[in-house]
Amino acid sequence: MELELGTKSPFIDITHLGLLSNKINWNLDRSTLTQQTLKLGQGRLNDTGALCVSTGKFTGRSPRDKFIVKDSYTANAIDWGDINIPIAEHVFDHLYAKMINFLTEKEIWIRNCFAGAHPNFRLNVTVVNTTPWANLFCSNLFIVPSEDELHNFQQEWLILQIPEFLANPGVDGTRQENFTIVSFSKKTILIGGSAYTGEIKKGIFSVLNFLLPYHHNVLPMHCSANEGKAEDVALFFGLSGTGKTTLSADSNRALIGDDEHGWADGSIFNFEGGCYAKCVDLSPEKEPEIFAAVKEHTLLENTSFFPDSNIVNYADSSITENTRAAYPIGHIKNSKNPSLGGNPKNIFFLTCDAFGILPPISKLTKEQAMYHFISGYTAKVAGTEIGIIEPQTTFSACFGSVFLPLHPIKYAKLLGEKLEKHPDVNVWLINTGWTGGPYGIGKRISLKYTRAMINAAINGDLNEVEYIPHVIFGVLKPQSCPGVPSEYLNPRNTWKNTESYDQRALSLAQLFINNFKQFEDKATDEILSAAPKTVL
Template sequence: MTESETSPKGNLLQFGKRVHYQLSSEELVRQSLELGQGILNHSGALCVDTGEFTGRSPKDKFIVKDVLTADTVDWGEVNRPISSADFDRLHQKMLVYLEGKEVWVRDAYACADPEYRLNIRVVNETPWANLFCYELFLRPEDEDLLTLEPGWLILQAPGFKANPLMDGTRQSNFTIVDFSRKTILIGGSAYTGEMKKGIFSVLNFLLPQNHGVLSMHCSANEGADGDVALFFGLSGTGKTTLSADASRALIGDDEHGWAAGSVFNFEGGCYAKAIDLNAEREPEIFSAIRPGALLENVVVDQETGLVDFSDTQKTENTRVAYPIHFIDNAKEPSFGAEPSNIFFLTCDAFGILPPISKLDTEQAMYHFISGYTAKVAGTEMGITSPQTTFSACFGRVFLPLHPLKYAGLLGRKLQENPEINVWLVNTGWIGGMYGIGNRISLKYTRALIAAAIRGDLNAVPYTTHPVFKIAMPGSCPGVPSEILDPCNLWSDRAEYDAKAAELAGLFAGHFAQYADAAGEDIKRAAPLIKTR
């Protein structure tokens, strides 16, 4: 479609002086280049800088506290309240700010399963932000726009800055979600991930409460026989890498819903980390960097157009966004059956957890509420030794409801489907902690996951970890048996036991905040606070 003053569903001039509606990706790229807002890399992808913010700003995200949310949202450090009056004031200020601007508007939707579809209208201050929305949200056909019912509105204006003293924000940038008005306001930040995660937070509020659907921060793929695998994991654990398997169809790489009978993608595209990206390790993602893709905050050679994916001078959070059909084996429409296998990925820099272990339902709920991984020396300023990171449900910052709501829903689904296998996979260190041991080979991790999916680990003998009580397989095709029990590779058994007890204590410390409200089933799955 071309420039328009109206859409099939109302006047768009309320948003700006000149409105571009539902432009193609080619038009959005052309306009971005003409406005001097980006350059093309050698393969034709648009490269842009997001400015001051190269990642989300969780402390500047707010939810309007009103009758709808007062007793349902889990208020605290993650979910910060803001008043309806502050929202209204900022909303009006943003509309006034946009009145004289050129803006880009797009109608899209979330949730590939039509039963749970959420319609979205996005208003952007730049064409490349609108390109991001084209890539990441699901795209209605032109004829569908004629009957598209109004849904959620996102106003994204990076050039608009709040006045914290007057507007109730922490600083000049903000993301505010109003569930009653079905509106998300984003100002002061051009980081596009705020839009994507804003809608994710909305779905995390609506789907579990209204439909009994478990909303999940995970990737998903499907085998030739229709079996579905889910991959949960925090940043750096391999969630995107391990789900991008050429032998399996990609359902999605980040956000999904689990309904009765189906797993469905929330999105229409992928937003993959690009740091250290190369064609050998991640060929599917690398080949998706082509015309229509959006690279954020990468370092590009101005003469050759080549990207140095190892360069972190702008940020370690370099990203590439692209429609899911840029992945050759992507499944469209992007949903499948209920999962057969669920993988919780953790980068354990302490070298304590096994490369793979099997969890029962109680352990699955416990490790889901834990959401453990570790940051290692060099990843952030001031980190000189491994630092544990716990994020409930592998996405705490996106959860408006109490984490136990999601863990309880997972437990019920596993009880209703006892044939589902849940695995804890350590993609981090073995043979010692960071600095002593080695990071497990990606080849071995892929082999372990493939074996679990094929059922090769169903008939092998298992032993129980003495501290974490998880079941460790004794053998796996293509993987040396000696690495499957992590203590085998430590030169000092007593040191392993001491570190295992230390890690167990950190798990217990994180879980303490949920202990009073948690059921006995989850508590029974806690690790033992003792050495071997």
């Protein structure tokens, strides 16, 4: 007879899940999960009470081992390719049966939770884990139901996360032993061979990225969001290194969420109930809000301690540079509960332009917003990766191409529809990269100035100033901004050799054009009209 601990919905039991297990832990509280982890020898507490664990072999996602089941539902809907890799139904069914069998007579942890703070668009998700700390992660990152909600909880989606289960590629149809497989028809995600919890987080993000636009005309977004005292919402899009987390953290504004949101008519809503913050080189000076959030009930992944202590050395990246802290959003002092806001007033696309070409702030038309949204541009600089000796462009559609089951144009058109319906929304391109020349010659734009420009945009201080279009990219450059020297606002004027600037600008424009060729056949004329010029 099974031994079941915790609180569960009367509408769900293990037979509904097809499981046979010796001991089931249902929806345990965070303190109990922490103590169970310690008792099993799977983690240690640091000096602030956070639980420190190792995710083993995998310390990051494995995109080449993520698959989507290709069936009658998805065959003509998914944008198949190197990102959305198809796998057959029978492969999924075979692995599902093997994983269920693997769990027989094993202790498991089950959590019923929500993905999506908006009650009209949230998913009911049941997660099955084989470690208490992975279940703690789910408690932190998903939205925890109230007692009444749990009592009425009915399962929609199932996630089976079994790191100990290894596939046999020759028999099971996977690429290697680890895998993540999404079946939209079965409403199930299978995760095997990897204990990295980010696979859970991004698996359900990909699900929402398909369901919300496909069925509800809701725009899913890889962005952070905050709200001012006047209930004005701002969104921050950006790839790694552009300042998304840093610039959205503002003691004067409430944090709606730091990573994944939806835009429904009249509402911005967080997909998550917590944050999964990078913590390499974390310090109270650099990121005080995140540093303070690392306390009891926080899960720290793959960090190291100073010798003979329980104090985390955040500068130590010997295990991985992708060290992470998973904590409930309530650990951020000025977070908003529930994680909802109205339509955005300002949208910021953040780019680290290492070529020193793009203005530090510029205003975008609707057409330019769609074009730059699809482009998702930033640049890597020398020293960030082995082999990079000069700036290299990086384009990631919609600032998160690896999580998009649909064609990027679908998301861009949806953004355009939102902007058409809400013409008072301002879209800004913010360059957090270089000025006065490219990397190695110019200098990084001051964070102080970037914050001043964002504050000016949010406060309406840029509403009545003069704007001049960039001669190549066409974006509108404000000619004055409180707290920022006017010469910074026109990047060409910061270069000693303006002819060199022009040539570099044309080269960058050509890179945009080349990247966009993959989208041209599905792009509308209005989107294509926003492309930069390639001749002066």
